[in-house]
Amino acid sequence: MLxxxxxxxxxxxxxxxxxxxxxxxxxxxxxxxxxxxxxxxCIAGLLKPDEGSIVSNDTTFYSSTKAIHLPPxxxxxxxxxxxxxxxxxxNVKHNIWYxxxxxxxEANELYEKLITLLKIEHLPHxxxxxxxxxxxxxxxxxxxxxxxxxxxxxxxxxxALDAQSRYELQDELKKLQEIWNIPFVLVTHSPEEAQALxxxxxxxxQGQQVSEPPPSWNMNGNGKTTRSSFQYFY
Amino acid sequence: xxxxxPVILSIKVASISVLFVFFLGVLSAYVMRSTxxxxxxxxxxxxxxxxxxxxxxxxxLLLILVGKQGPIGILLTKYFDIxxxxxxxxxxxxxxxxxxPLMYQSTKAAFEGIDKTLEDAARTLGASExxxxxxxxxxxxxxxxxxxxxxSFARTLGEFGATIMIAGNIPGKTQTIPLAIYFATxxxxxxxxxxxxIIISVITFSIIFGLNHWKGKNITLQ
Numbered sequence: 476m477l478x479x480x481x482x483x484x485x486x487x488x489x490x491x492x493x494x495x496x497x498x499x500x501x502x503x504x505x506x507x508x509x510x511x512x513x514x515x516x517c518i519a520g521l522l523k524p525d526e527g528s529i530v531s532n533d534t535t536f537y538s539s540t541k542a543i544h545l546p547p548x549x550x551x552x553x554x555x556x557x558x559x560x561x562x563x564x565x566n567v568k569h570n571i572w573y574x575x576x577x578x579x580x581e582a583n584e585l586y587e588k589l590i591t592l593l594k595i596e597h598l599p600h601x602x603x604x605x606x607x608x609x610x611x612x613x614x615x616x617x618x619x620x621x622x623x624x625x626x627x628x629x630x631x632x633x634x635a636l637d638a639q640s641r642y643e644l645q646d647e648l649k650k651l652q653e654i655w656n657i658p659f660v661l662v663t664h665s666p667e668e669a670q671a672l673x674x675x676x677x678x679x680x681q682g683q684q685v686s687e688p689p690p691s692w693n694m695n696g697n698g699k700t701t702r703s704s705f706q707y708f709y
Numbered sequence: 710x711x712x713x714x715p716v717i718l719s720i721k722v723a724s725i726s727v728l729f730v731f732f733l734g735v736l737s738a739y740v741m742r743s744t745x746x747x748x749x750x751x752x753x754x755x756x757x758x759x760x761x762x763x764x765x766x767x768x769x770l771l772l773i774l775v776g777k778q779g780p781i782g783i784l785l786t787k788y789f790d791i792x793x794x795x796x797x798x799x800x801x802x803x804x805x806x807x808x809x810p811l812m813y814q815s816t817k818a819a820f821e822g823i824d825k826t827l828e829d830a831a832r833t834l835g836a837s838e839x840x841x842x843x844x845x846x847x848x849x850x851x852x853x854x855x856x857x858x859x860x861s862f863a864r865t866l867g868e869f870g871a872t873i874m875i876a877g878n879i880p881g882k883t884q885t886i887p888l889a890i891y892f893a894t895x896x897x898x899x900x901x902x903x904x905x906x907i908i909i910s911v912i913t914f915s916i917i918f919g920l921n922h923w924k925g926k927n928i929t930l931q
Contacts, residue, residue, distance in 0.1 A: 519833050547832040560830035564848045573844075574834030622834050 477626055477658045481517055481527035481537070485510060490682035493527075496626075496658040500649070502673030503662045510682040511662040512557075515628045518660065519554045520547035531625055550626075553619035557631045559611045561603045567614050568599035574622025582621075589617040592654075593647065609640035616647075620655060629661040633668055645671050711904045714881055715889040719909070722797065722885060723865040726804035727812075730861045733805070734812030735854065739842065742820050760810035767806055768874025775802065775875065799876035800883055804865035811864055812857040819853020820846065852924060859920045863913045 477496040482489060490510040494501065503511045516522040518529055518536070526539040531552075536545050553574070561570050571589070575582050590596050593613040598606065606614065612632065619627055632648065633641045649672065652659045663669050669676050678685040737756060741749065759767050775782045775793045785791045793799050823846060831841045847854070869887040876883040878892055886909045893902035 519829075521829050521832065547829075548835045548837055550833075551835070552833060554830065554833040556826050556830060558826065560824070560826045562827060562830075562845060573831065573836070576835060618834070 476532055477518070477660070478528070478530045479514070479518060481514075481524035481529060483510075483513060483517065483522070483524045485513065485682060488682040490514070492677075492679070492682075492684055494677055494684070496660055496675075498656045498658055499674035500652050500659040500661055500672050502669045502676045503660065503679055504664070504666075504669040504673075504676050505679030506664055509679045511664075511679060512630055515554065515630055515660065515662055518550075518626065519552050519628055520545055520550050521554075534625075551622070551624050552626045552628060553622050553624035554628045555615050555619050555630065555632055557634060559615040559635075561606075561611055561615055561618070563603050565603070566599065567595070567601050567603070567606070570603065570614060571599075571617045571621050573618060585621060585623070589620055592651070593617050607640075608636045609644065612636060612640070612644055613647075616651065620651065625657060627655070627657060627659045629659060631663055631665075632661065634663070634665070641668075648672060711901055711908075712880075712889070715884050715886045715905065716908055718797070718800075718883070719866055719885040719887075720912075722800045722804055723862050725801045726808060726865040727858055727862045729801070729805045730808050730812045730865075731854075731858060733809060734816050734857060734861075735847075737813055738816035738820055739846075741817065756813050757810050759807050760814075764803075764807055764868065764870030764872075765874060766870075768803060768871035771799075771802060771806065771871060771875050775799070794875055795877045795879065795883060797876070797883060800868075800872050800885060803871035803875055804868050807868055807871055808861035808864040811860045815853050815857030815860065816850070819850035819857075822853065823849045855923070856920060859916055863916050866909065866913060 476498070478494075479496070480493040482491045484490075487508075488510075490513055492510075492514055503514060505511055513522060517524045520536060523544055524537060524539070528538040528540070529536040530538075531550070534545075534550075535541065535543050536550050536552075537543060562573065565573070571586065572578070572582075590599070593616060595610065595613050595617060598610060598614065603611070603614075612635070616632075629648075633644055636644065645668065648659070648661075661668075661672055663672075741753065741756075746752070772794070773779050775785070777783075777786070777792070777794060782792070782794065785793060793802060827849065828841050828845050831845045832838075836844065866885075867887055868885070869891065872883075872885060873888060873891075876885075878884050878888045880889075884892075886905050890902045890905045890909075893899075893905065
């Protein structure tokens with residue numbers, strides 16, 4: 476369980492977000508520049524909020540009142556970057572093992588499980604430059620989960636992929652979340668992705684949470700926003 | 710008659726200097742990149758100063774600092790019974806100071822060229838700053854670091870002004886190739902001077918050629 480309640484002043488507006496993420500996929504949805512990535516960077520510890528708190532289970536990552544700001548290495552939060560950020564000077568296997576502190580039998584088993592689940596058994600000795608977009612995404616996912624995180628942050632994980640890979644990987648992401656059973660916090664500006672992946676969608680507009688969709692958003696019979704409602708953001 | 714001692718000494722001095730320059734250059738570039746200390750711009754200018762000041766001015770300043778009556782010279786004599794002036798250590802010191810900006814600038818440019826997201830990725834995978842530095846920052850900036858090392862080595866090999874000010878010209882002790890060329894020419898021994906010119910030209914050309922070849926290969930591989 477992840478609880479986030481933070482404020483951070485950005486150049487054009489003040490970001491203010493408050494949400495609780497159970498062990499499901501929470502989608503932060505909004506247009507480019509609305510502060511989505513900033514939220515992920517604050518959770519990961521790469522940025523410091525101005526005030527508020529970030530708590531994961533019993534660990535306080537950040538608290539302005541208690542003056543706590545844990546560095547990223549102590550948070551056990553994996554982050555899948557938009558361009559995957561795979562280390563170009565290491566092969567696939569070394570990338571995946573980077574986050575493992577001490578190699579063990581369990582780590583070996585996890586590695587085998589991950590490369591099988593993500594269908595990358597044939598890639599371990601390839602260099603990163605030899606991978607396709609979809610393969611890079613899978614390797615980045617394996618590397619992130621190999622570190623055995625408490626939380627996984629995904630920044631536009633499918634945006635760099637073609638339509639076919641996107642559909643395939645959407646299903647894999649859902650499956651992985653069910654298996655790992657940790658909070659996945661996913662950022663996207665794609666309505667399709669938000670609807671397909673999110674157990675809960677948080678709408679963001681200029682750093683503010685929009686809890687009640689404005690009347691201009693169309694709603695379907697279940698009270699859920701339809702695709703056209705997302706036009707609000709464009 | 711060509712003596713090999715200045716050639717050997719020049720290579721020795723340049724080799725030791727680049728060791729110091731490597732650590733000082735990398736450390737300074739890293740600190741300047743990762744901290745936001747007050748007076749950073751002034752410090753940056755100070756680090757580049759040896760590149761723009763005439764080497765003889767650097768030699769003069771070093772003489773004031775580490776000479777027998779200089780503040781550092783007095784301390785070294787008093788506490789360690791060491792005298793730097795007119796020794797090979799002085800030649801190393803001169804070489805280190807004049808070539809430092811080349812290493813610093815090359816390293817700084819190499820660090821700036823790294824995608825910071827890769828370092829952030831390493832941090833979120835639980836790596837300490839030390840591990841991020843050695844496993845991500847250094848390997849990715851390696852071509853720039855090697856360029857800095859090679860240029861520093863070549864610069865130290867050709868160092869004259871600062872070296873003569875603090876190491877002097879003691880044949881067999883502190884006489885490097887550039888000094889040997891100067892004093893052979895002054896004694897009208899143009900054959901010896903010419904031989905040294907050929908030797909230093911061949912060495913520096915080989916180094917730069919080797920670097921360009923390595924870089925070309927590296928870029929092709931990438």
